[in-house]
Amino acid sequence: MARKLSEMEAERIKRKNRANWLLSMPAILLLLFAASGPLLIVIVYSFLTPGNYGGILWEFSGEAWFKVLFAQDIFDDTISLSDAHLSIFWRSVQLSFLTTLICLILGFPTAYFIATRPPKTRNIWLFLITIPFWTNLLIRTFAILELIRNKGVINNSLISLGIINEPINMLYTDMAIVIGMTYVYLPLMVLPIYAAMERFDFRYVEAGFDLYASRFKVMWRIILPIIKPGVIAGSILVFVPSLGAYVTPRILGGGKNLMIGNLIELQFGQGKNWPLGAALAVTMLLIVLLALIFYMRISQRSEQKDAQ
Amino acid sequence: MSKTKKDAIAIHVNGVGKYFGSEPNLVKALDNVSIDIRRNEFFTLLGPSGCGKTTLLRLIAGFESPTFGQMLLDNQDITNLPPYHRSVNTVFQSYALFPHLTVAENISFGLEMLKKPKHEISATVDEMLALVHMEELKHRRTDQISGGQQQRVALARALAPKPDVLLLDEPLSALDYKLRRGMQIELKRLQLETGITFIFVTHDQEEALTMSDRIAVMSNGHILQVGTPNEIYYNPQERFVADFIGESNFIEAEVVSVTKGRSATASLRLAGTRKTFKANMPASKSKDKTATVFIRPEHAKLQKSTRGATLTGTLTNMLFFGTDTNYHLELDNGDAFVVRSQNEIGHAFHPAIGDKLGVVIDEQAIQVLKD
Numbered sequence: 001m002a003r004k005l006s007e008m009e010a011e012r013i014k015r016k017n018r019a020n021w022l023l024s025m026p027a028i029l030l031l032l033f034a035a036s037g038p039l040l041i042v043i044v045y046s047f048l049t050p051g052n053y054g055g056i057l058w059e060f061s062g063e064a065w066f067k068v069l070f071a072q073d074i075f076d077d078t079i080s081l082s083d084a085h086l087s088i089f090w091r092s093v094q095l096s097f098l099t100t101l102i103c104l105i106l107g108f109p110t111a112y113f114i115a116t117r118p119p120k121t122r123n124i125w126l127f128l129i130t131i132p133f134w135t136n137l138l139i140r141t142f143a144i145l146e147l148i149r150n151k152g153v154i155n156n157s158l159i160s161l162g163i164i165n166e167p168i169n170m171l172y173t174d175m176a177i178v179i180g181m182t183y184v185y186l187p188l189m190v191l192p193i194y195a196a197m198e199r200f201d202f203r204y205v206e207a208g209f210d211l212y213a214s215r216f217k218v219m220w221r222i223i224l225p226i227i228k229p230g231v232i233a234g235s236i237l238v239f240v241p242s243l244g245a246y247v248t249p250r251i252l253g254g255g256k257n258l259m260i261g262n263l264i265e266l267q268f269g270q271g272k273n274w275p276l277g278a279a280l281a282v283t284m285l286l287i288v289l290l291a292l293i294f295y296m297r298i299s300q301r302s303e304q305k306d307a308q
Numbered sequence: 309m310s311k312t313k314k315d316a317i318a319i320h321v322n323g324v325g326k327y328f329g330s331e332p333n334l335v336k337a338l339d340n341v342s343i344d345i346r347r348n349e350f351f352t353l354l355g356p357s358g359c360g361k362t363t364l365l366r367l368i369a370g371f372e373s374p375t376f377g378q379m380l381l382d383n384q385d386i387t388n389l390p391p392y393h394r395s396v397n398t399v400f401q402s403y404a405l406f407p408h409l410t411v412a413e414n415i416s417f418g419l420e421m422l423k424k425p426k427h428e429i430s431a432t433v434d435e436m437l438a439l440v441h442m443e444e445l446k447h448r449r450t451d452q453i454s455g456g457q458q459q460r461v462a463l464a465r466a467l468a469p470k471p472d473v474l475l476l477d478e479p480l481s482a483l484d485y486k487l488r489r490g491m492q493i494e495l496k497r498l499q500l501e502t503g504i505t506f507i508f509v510t511h512d513q514e515e516a517l518t519m520s521d522r523i524a525v526m527s528n529g530h531i532l533q534v535g536t537p538n539e540i541y542y543n544p545q546e547r548f549v550a551d552f553i554g555e556s557n558f559i560e561a562e563v564v565s566v567t568k569g570r571s572a573t574a575s576l577r578l579a580g581t582r583k584t585f586k587a588n589m590p591a592s593k594s595k596d597k598t599a600t601v602f603i604r605p606e607h608a609k610l611q612k613s614t615r616g617a618t619l620t621g622t623l624t625n626m627l628f629f630g631t632d633t634n635y636h637l638e639l640d641n642g643d644a645f646v647v648r649s650q651n652e653i654g655h656a657f658h659p660a661i662g663d664k665l666g667v668v669i670d671e672q673a674i675q676v677l678k679d
Contacts, residue, residue: 203404205399207404210397212469214392226407
């Protein structure tokens with residue numbers, strides 16, 4: 001009898017597992033075809049030979065990967081590190097990092113403000129945060145351009161107020177790109193921090209005050225560590241798309257100040273070098289991956305330090 | 309502990325009120341409350357939810373500022389002092405243990421904020437862990453320990469900075485009955501060992517009676533009566549206090565005569581009886597013709613015959629409690645009356661529902677209420 005029962009149990013588990021697999025099929029298929037599939041194509045393309053008029057030839061070649069990092073002089077064939085590519089990578093990382101930092105500095109107080117409103121008004125503030133999303137990204141970017149160009153709203157007002165005599169040159173600089181990206185990605189910082197903050201139990205703040213912590217200490221030792229997951233999520237959500245940004249640097253950087261996204265576009269467009277574009281795209285993916293690992297390490301280390 | 313030190317005032321609350329909202333939705337959470345809490349005292353604020361006891365605690369902790377009035381801690385004005393400048397710590401109802409810190413880190417938090425030297429902090433943390441028997445769980449995260457253990461950590465965390473006053477906001481309400489009884493004894497022990505003034509908030513009258521040196525019974529933002537558990541139980545001044553603590557019978561009585569001596573004594577005739585009783589009369593009632601009399605169920609005796617009984621009535625219900633049984637009677641005038649008597653082995657008295665029974669009340673058991 002006991003054996004029979006155990007067999008029945010095994011049969012039941014088997015049936016349950018089969019049902020679970022079937023139920024998760026849509027998610028698995030989506031991951032397979034929509035996420036892994038295209039990525040695989042890009043990786044494969046990066047190891048092929050470029051076609052003459054764009055596209056690829058099905059011949060193996062490592063040249064694209066070689067070109068990501070190195071340049072060959074056309075006259076004497078000397079090989080050197082590709083300054084152009086490396087400087088674009090470095091600039092992209094710097095600008096994305098700066099954007100993330102500014103978004104954090106602006107987004108944290110915003111999220112804190114919204115989370116500390118009465119529940120009814122919170123939704124109104126959240127609604128206001130999402131309003132920029134109603135307009136197309138291009139139009140929003142052109143609106144920024146209108147604000148910061150030499151004869152734009154900001155410079156004109158500053159001049160008419162007599163604060164400056166000459167317009168501040170902001171457009172087509174790195175600063176313009178950072179301003180544009182900060183504007184575009186700020187909600188992606190605010191929302192996850194808000195989500196963490198909304199779940200935050202403000203009784204911890206009272207407990208902190210009760211245990212002689214000043215306002216600053218309460219923020220630094222209690223609120224920030226507890227809502228850290230929200231801060232990490234927000235930072236990733238801002239950093240990753242910033243690194244691959246295309247429209248903002250194209251319009252506000254004026255095409256002179258390229259970022260990785262523009263470089264990749266160039267290879268698939270005018271450059272007619274699809275494998276190089278694919279290799280650059282995979283490189284960007286690796287940079288993101290490295291940045292995330294680095295970030296995780298730091299936050300883990302600080303956690304261990306806290307635990308000591 | 310010298311007598312003078314014991315009687316020194318730790319917390320002096322002087323005419324304090326706390327109003328929330330504004331007209332017409334003004335809520336008077338506390339209305340003109342004055343109270344003195346002595347040093348080294350286990351003091352309990354007792355009352356139903358919404359009576360203002362937690363508000364008073366939060367005012368003492370400094371989480372709220374009073375609308376009016378003044379508060380002193382060891383003769384220093386703390387009315388407008390922020391909580392982090394008061395030598396007062398709180399054990400929260402929800403414990404509010406920091407989820408990102410371990411048990412030991414939670415306990416050391418207050419000491420770190422006070423910038424105590426490192427070796428002193430670790431010594432105090434170990435001392436506190438030993439005090440609440442939590443040494444083994446020092447490095448656990450606070451979500452990895454049980455509710456009872458969290459309770460102990462919350463206590464240790466609040467005691468570690470050695471505050472002048474420890475506030476406890478219904479800390480036992482989340483524990484099950486057995487654990488709660490254990491913690492009541494534990495709390496009393498901790499209070500005696502540390503010599504810190506405890507202010508304990510609860511709605512549980514049993515908890516208040518077993519642990520407190522003194523109790524303040526609160527209702528609707530007012531303090532109705534302050535006294536030792538004995539005073540509160542045996543000599544409640546008002547109907548609310550008598551009703552809230554223990555079980556009570558209330559009987560209307562006719563005031564036959566009042567003799568004025570050092571304290572007024574009245575001759576009373578209970579509703580539906582001929583016999584008169586003598587009882588102390590509150591000054592405020594000395595001219596009234598009727599009074600409400602209060603009798604504890606265990607101070608009345610049940611007897612089989614109605615002859616010689618103070619009151620007579622019909623048995624309507626019996627509730628068995630193990631050690632005692634509650635007999636519910638409907639008196640001849642229609643009022644309800646409860647007699648509680650101890651169950652004895654071989655007791656021959658087994659009334660049945662519907663029986664006509666007599667109730668004997670001793671004169672000492674009768675007390676006249678102020679309202």
